[in-house]
Amino acid sequence: xxxxxxxxxxxxxxxxxxxxxxxxxxxxxxxxxxxxxxxxxxxxxxxxxxxxxxxxxxxxxxxxxxxxxxxxxxxxxxxxxxxxxxxxxxxxxxxxxxxxxxxxxxxxxxxxxxx
Numbered sequence: 757x758x759x760x761x762x763x764x765x766x767x768x769x770x771x772x773x774x775x776x777x778x779x780x781x782x783x784x785x786x787x788x789x790x791x792x793x794x795x796x797x798x799x800x801x802x803x804x805x806x807x808x809x810x811x812x813x814x815x816x817x818x819x820x821x822x823x824x825x826x827x828x829x830x831x832x833x834x835x836x837x838x839x840x841x842x843x844x845x846x847x848x849x850x851x852x853x854x855x856x857x858x859x860x861x862x863x864x865x866x867x868x869x870x871x
Contacts, residue, residue: 774824787815788825792832804829 788811795807802810808825811817817825 770823773820778824788817788828789832791815792829793836796833796836804833807833 791811791814792807795810796802804826807829808822811825811829812819812822
């Protein structure tokens with residue numbers, strides 16, 4: 757096979773494989789970026805490896821691209837982390853009345869003011 761002809765030059769073989777895969781699937785980074793970003797927004801605790809495997813399964817990407825997808829997931833996670841540092845989302849304090857509805861009368865007075 758091709759790997760045997762390169763001998764001990766695994767780095768060169770990985771580089772050639774990544775270039776070939778990027779050329780073969782040019783739209784993959786766009787779809788995966790969007791998919792990974794939304795997936796990380798919903799579940800921040802996902803690790804890049806888990807995210808890459810899920811992405812490959814969901815988008816039906818060949819398993820040979822998983823190392824590339826892991827690197828892409830690391831970049832996406834770092835980008836989201838930096839975006840959060842630059843533009844932090846203000847934390848809203850939850851009060852007891854914020855979660856209750858106006859018609860929820862468990863611990864409050866009735867409409868006419870009596871208990």
